[in-house]
Amino acid sequence: MSTIFENIGIDPGIIIIILLIIVIVLIGSMISYSMRLSRLERKYKMFMKGSDAQSLEKTFMRKFAQIDRLYEAKENHEQTIKSIVKNFRVIFSKYGVEKYDAFDDVGGKLSFALALLDKENTGLILNAVHSRDNCFLYLKEIVKGESYVMLSQEEVEALRKAVNFGLGELEEDETDKLS
Numbered sequence: 001m002s003t004i005f006e007n008i009g010i011d012p013g014i015i016i017i018i019l020l021i022i023v024i025v026l027i028g029s030m031i032s033y034s035m036r037l038s039r040l041e042r043k044y045k046m047f048m049k050g051s052d053a054q055s056l057e058k059t060f061m062r063k064f065a066q067i068d069r070l071y072e073a074k075e076n077h078e079q080t081i082k083s084i085v086k087n088f089r090v091i092f093s094k095y096g097v098e099k100y101d102a103f104d105d106v107g108g109k110l111s112f113a114l115a116l117l118d119k120e121n122t123g124l125i126l127n128a129v130h131s132r133d134n135c136f137l138y139l140k141e142i143v144k145g146e147s148y149v150m151l152s153q154e155e156v157e158a159l160r161k162a163v164n165f166g167l168g169e170l171e172e173d174e175t176d177k178l179s
Contacts (some may be wrong), residue, residue: 097158098158102131105132113155113158114128117142117165125140127154
């Protein structure tokens with residue numbers, strides 16, 4: 001055998017050293033894999049401890065049933081949210097109030113104009129004119145921020161406040177974010 005190595009020109013001692021290094025690497029990797037396997041076995045035993053296959057199956061079935069119930073609840077919540085969004089389009093979400101004195105002999109700003117609008121600026125203006133003896137209510141329809149009848153100065157101001165409702169808060173929030 002040594003004649004083969006001598007013909008190739010390789011020293012048999014070098015071959016033995018290389019084989020020894022390979023054996024040491026293989027022993028090290030075998031020890032590493034053995035430790036990993038024992039850790040995996042411990043985890044498996046801990047997972048299965050106190051449970052047989054049937055009770056584990058029951059646990060899984062119970063969890064799957066919970067997931068099904070959650071999915072059904074999610075579907076119901078989506079339908080409810082769609083209904084709320086649909087109804088939100090037609091409710092009054094903006095308002096503006098302007099208080100004033102309708103007559104010189106009556107003080108305290110008991111008269112008012114109240115504008116109630118939806119998100120498309122459609123709604124109504126309610127004007128309450130208070131005098132010493134009576135209170136008169138006037139209702140005017142608003143369509144997309146416009147009235148088909150002439151509005152008083154107070155009603156115009158209430159309408160302006162309602163149309164711009166919430167815009168001042170947004171500007172303040174944007175200013176706070178920039179600071």
